[in-house]
Amino acid sequence: MHEAEGRGRRAFAWFQSARRLGALVWLLPAHASKMPMLRGLPQGVGERLHLHRPTNQVDLLWCIDETLRAA
Numbered sequence: 001m002h003e004a005e006g007r008g009r010r011a012f013a014w015f016q017s018a019r020r021l022g023a024l025v026w027l028l029p030a031h032a033s034k035m036p037m038l039r040g041l042p043q044g045v046g047e048r049l050h051l052h053r054p055t056n057q058v059d060l061l062w063c064i065d066e067t068l069r070a071a
Contacts, residue, residue: 010036018042023050025067030055 004012014036017024024045026036030053038046052067054060 014041014045017048018045022048023070024048025050025052025070027052027054027060027063027067029053029060 018041026049028035028051032053036049036051038049041049052063054063
């Protein structure tokens with residue numbers, strides 16, 4: 001999880017994730033228009049990425065809860 005703000009917040013998250021091992025989960029609400037461009041991600045990140053697009057707030061909270069519970 002990260003709480004970075006500003007225009008570079010997504011780049012910050014991607015490059016931090018490149019430094020860590022294991023699965024990566026990105027929760028992006030269905031109404032969000034900007035999807036990550038997999039070819040532009042740091043090497044090794046796209047293969048570990050699990051992208052979830054919940055359609056409502058209840059599903060978003062469920063995704064967060066399940067992600068935090070996962071090993």
